[in-house]
Amino acid sequence: MKKFEKAQLLILDDLFLVPLDAKERAHLTEIIEDRHGRKSIIVTSQLPELDWYDAIGDPTVADAILDRIVHTAHRITLTGESVRKLKALKSR
Template sequence: ELKKIERCRLLILDDAFLVPVDAKERPILLDIIEDRHERKSIIISSQLPVDNWYDAIGDPTVADAVLDRIVHTSYQIELTGESLRKIKAKNITK
């Protein structure tokens, strides 16, 4: 499975870190981020603020490595306002 991910020109991680990363997932996450760092594109979306990703990753050493590669070489777009799902749901119930 990792070989398929490595071949992708653009990898999208949607709803990242909503659930804490467990011990089995940490090295896989680090491998993926390391492989893509400054070579391939990745989009990460999360409802969790970037400041909370460190705790969600869990292990301080892995969190440092992952976030160092993500945060310092990325463009961050923070969306504010009401959820589009909530807005659409209001329109449906009218």
């Protein structure tokens, strides 16, 4: 956890690809709490925000995490085909 505290910018790439277990929820909550309002976080996820509650798995913890991530975020929403998919089609 010390590594996460030291970083000025933390990138959580493909967050919530799989649902979190209790230990992962606790770790993520601690990381978000420690950084909130002090250091930057970039979050990427293929999962729509509305489905994040299910991926977190505990409504109370989800409220705390999402309140700090989503409600203070600058959002960039990408649309269209996946670049990986397009490259795969071109290489055929």
